[in-house]
Amino acid sequence: MLQPVPSPKLVTLPSSRGYSRDLERLQAAAARVQVTRNEAVRQVLAMYAAKPYPLSMRRLGGERDVRLAYLPLQRSVLEAVEQGAVNAGISTAEAVRQIIRDYVQGHLIRNQVRGSRHG
Secondary structure: OOOOOOOOOEEEOOOEEEEHHHHHHHHHHHHHOOOOHHHHHHHHHHHHHHOOOOOOOOOOOOOOEEEEOOOEEEHHHHHHHHHHHHHHOOOHHHHHHHHHHHHHOOOHHHHHHHOOOOO
16 A cells, blocks of 8 residues: 655755856766766755755856756755855855866765865
8 A cells, every 4th residue: 555655845946057067077977877967966966965065155267157957856955055055155056066066076975074175
């Protein structure tokens, strides 16, 4: 018999932008495990939310950026990203860029122990 299990509360990530090179690398990693780029972004943000680390107050250097679609996320994931942004005094969009950059550069797991490499 089925058990009534409430679905996780989903919210939408505000419109964000990611740097094209980072998103291309994330897309390649997503293709290797056969998930979409959006699913990869969700998973990367969930990894950050599971064990947040301090983000940098400085914006990442400018390069061509790509708009990320509105992504449905669990509320707890969005709240963790927003709290990281507030703590660093940056926008949620910049927090998303930094978290994605940390992941594609292979620093996400290490940053969960030491803090962000950006600042």
